[in-house]
Amino acid sequence: MKLKRSSRLVDMTEYLLRHPHQVISLSYFSERYESAKSSISEDLTIIKENFESQEIGRLQTQAGATGGVCYMPSMGCEEAEQLLERLQEQMTRKERILPGGYLYMTDILGKPDYVNAIGRLIASVFINEKLDAIMTMETKGIPLAYAVATQRSVPVVVVRRSSKVTEGSTVSINYISGSSKRIQTMVLPRRSLKEHARVLIVDDFMKAGGTMKGMINLVEEFGARVAGMAVLVEKKEERPKLVDHYVSLLKLSILEQQDTLTIENGNVYEWLSESASLAVKEQPISTKTAAVKQYMSK
Amino acid sequence: MKLKRSSRLVDMTEYLLRHPHQVISLSYFSERYESAKSSISEDLTIIKENFESQEIGRLQTQAGATGGVCYMPSMGCEEAEQLLERLQEQMTRKERILPGGYLYMTDILGKPDYVNAIGRLIASVFINEKLDAIMTMETKGIPLAYAVATQRSVPVVVVRRSSKVTEGSTVSINYISGSSKRIQTMVLPRRSLKEHARVLIVDDFMKAGGTMKGMINLVEEFGARVAGMAVLVEKKEERPKLVDHYVSLLKLSILEQQDTLTIENGNVYEWLSESASLAVKEQPISTKTAAVKQYMSK
Numbered sequence: 341m342k343l344k345r346s347s348r349l350v351d352m353t354e355y356l357l358r359h360p361h362q363v364i365s366l367s368y369f370s371e372r373y374e375s376a377k378s379s380i381s382e383d384l385t386i387i388k389e390n391f392e393s394q395e396i397g398r399l400q401t402q403a404g405a406t407g408g409v410c411y412m413p414s415m416g417c418e419e420a421e422q423l424l425e426r427l428q429e430q431m432t433r434k435e436r437i438l439p440g441g442y443l444y445m446t447d448i449l450g451k452p453d454y455v456n457a458i459g460r461l462i463a464s465v466f467i468n469e470k471l472d473a474i475m476t477m478e479t480k481g482i483p484l485a486y487a488v489a490t491q492r493s494v495p496v497v498v499v500r501r502s503s504k505v506t507e508g509s510t511v512s513i514n515y516i517s518g519s520s521k522r523i524q525t526m527v528l529p530r531r532s533l534k535e536h537a538r539v540l541i542v543d544d545f546m547k548a549g550g551t552m553k554g555m556i557n558l559v560e561e562f563g564a565r566v567a568g569m570a571v572l573v574e575k576k577e578e579r580p581k582l583v584d585h586y587v588s589l590l591k592l593s594i595l596e597q598q599d600t601l602t603i604e605n606g607n608v609y610e611w612l613s614e615s616a617s618l619a620v621k622e623q624p625i626s627t628k629t630a631a632v633k634q635y636m637s638k
Numbered sequence: 639m640k641l642k643r644s645s646r647l648v649d650m651t652e653y654l655l656r657h658p659h660q661v662i663s664l665s666y667f668s669e670r671y672e673s674a675k676s677s678i679s680e681d682l683t684i685i686k687e688n689f690e691s692q693e694i695g696r697l698q699t700q701a702g703a704t705g706g707v708c709y710m711p712s713m714g715c716e717e718a719e720q721l722l723e724r725l726q727e728q729m730t731r732k733e734r735i736l737p738g739g740y741l742y743m744t745d746i747l748g749k750p751d752y753v754n755a756i757g758r759l760i761a762s763v764f765i766n767e768k769l770d771a772i773m774t775m776e777t778k779g780i781p782l783a784y785a786v787a788t789q790r791s792v793p794v795v796v797v798r799r800s801s802k803v804t805e806g807s808t809v810s811i812n813y814i815s816g817s818s819k820r821i822q823t824m825v826l827p828r829r830s831l832k833e834h835a836r837v838l839i840v841d842d843f844m845k846a847g848g849t850m851k852g853m854i855n856l857v858e859e860f861g862a863r864v865a866g867m868a869v870l871v872e873k874k875e876e877r878p879k880l881v882d883h884y885v886s887l888l889k890l891s892i893l894e895q896q897d898t899l900t901i902e903n904g905n906v907y908e909w910l911s912e913s914a915s916l917a918v919k920e921q922p923i924s925t926k927t928a929a930v931k932q933y934m935s936k
Binding site: 351447479529 | 645648649651652684685686688691736741743751776780781794795796803827829843875
């Protein structure tokens with residue numbers, strides 16, 4: 341189809357947004373629109389400027405015969421602040437306090453606009469990391485994991501508490517819940533993870549981090565590597581944590597006796613500014629941030 | 639921000655794609671870009687033509703002082719055919735056959751590009767339906783439900799097999815599994831559904847339809863209404879089905895004894911052509927298709 345610039349811009353924007361973290365060759369667009377590569381390059385410059393001024397991500401172009409373009413979604417600091425503020429507003433209601441120091445978040449995690457925005461924020465933090473899979477624990481973490489995975493075009497693997505007939509053969513490990521100190525089991529289908537895969541673990545809620553630590557062990561059981569960890573909400577008073585070097589969007593304190601809760605920002609801004617400072621140097625996609633090294637505290 | 643047409647087109651495309659099924663006033667765009675409404679209208683015409691020729695959805699504009707624009711995502715027949723073909727190719731492998739007549743789909747449902755495409759296809763079928771929520775059963779249906787919900791900007795409610803501390807007070811019902819004839823329980827938080835809400839039920843797999851029938855009963859327990867039902871895969875030989883008038887993308891036959899399986903298209907094309915024929919008449923968003931009436935067979 342032969343298209344004018346205005347139509348090409350609409351179509352390319354849609355195409356890039358739907359294919360994040362995938363390198364698309366200029367030849368593809370050039371053939372798709374029956375246009376010269378020089379015109380495509382000009383189109384991409386317009387799109388790039390817009391994405392950057394709107395802070396919805398980077399558009400990296402690679403020159404040369406194998407030249408292509410790659411859209412890497414991210415979230416600007418302003419949008420991140422607004423998102424965290426809205427989440428705090430929503431969550432800071434004492435009727436949300438549940439027995440056992442949990443927070444009722446089912447309604448918030450049910451809304452795709454929140455879930456997808458949280459996914460974009462987490463994807464922003466790990467924008468410079470090479471990722472092969474997103475891992476989460478059933479059930480509440482699943483939508484968040486898919487929201488991140490959509491921004492990265494990588495698969496999700498869901499850890500379960502017991503093996504299911506629909507999963508085929510599985511690998512299971514035992515772990516000790518950090519807060520209740522009970523022995524529990526987690527299970528993952530054998531075909532889920534390849535050796536050396538780089539895995540980002542995403543979950544909705546972290547108390548002492550026992551589940552997170554279990555998932556780290558499970559990743560290692562497959563000969564894969566943890567490339568990062570992110571949780572939506574961490575419990576502040578649950579100390580010491582069993583894991584280290586994770587990203588948290590929000591930090592929750594619940595005083596059950598007094599029926600009160602407070603929520604503050606987690607450590608996500610520190611991580612964001614780190615990944616943004618790397619962004620300025622326009623790192624190729626495959627470069628890993630050296631910072632992410634040690635995941636488990638002793 | 640004052641923007642040129644080319645930048646406006648990029649930004650509006652991104653904005654519309656991220657806000658499906660939401661009416662956005664022309665004034666919003668007009669203020670956002672410091673441009674006259676007449677220019678905005680021209681931009682929208684360009685976007686509309688592109689979306690329609692690419693078959694990625696409708697752009698409905700409403701005239702008048704409260705005038706606005708609404709992007710309603712859909713999938714063209716060609717893309718739907720390609721998607722179903724690719725899914726069939728992926729699924730038609732005998733090593734996918736699991737004990738009990740199930741199919742191993744965990745890897746396919748782990749890939750966000752498949753999941754999101756399936757979500758767009760299901761959203762296409764129900765493009766003319768007013769929807770207030772997407773319901774699914776944990777665990778495998780969850781990503782599909784969010785994929786549909788994202789296209790519709792409505793919340794997801796997840797039915798569970800037992801009540802969890804993180805869900806607050808719940809409503810539970812017993813139902814009889816269609817194939818195993820066992821009594822099972824399903825549970826939904828009390829705060830999940832409002833009375834009269836119009837609910838689309840989405841699931842990954844349907845044998846005789848016992849779970850689906852249970853979810854219909856659960857919807858009714860809340861005084862809500864089933865607006866439609868969709869499954870990714872239905873078992874062909876499992877007869878009679880306990881529910882009627884559902885959409886299926888694929889139809890599966892497994893001969894366990896002979897270790898063979900076949901997959902064919904479900905009834906989704908009939909549904910698609912029905913919703914497309916309504917589309918031609920440019921129905922307002924709130925109009926319901928009269929066809930969807932009777933959900934349960936006697």
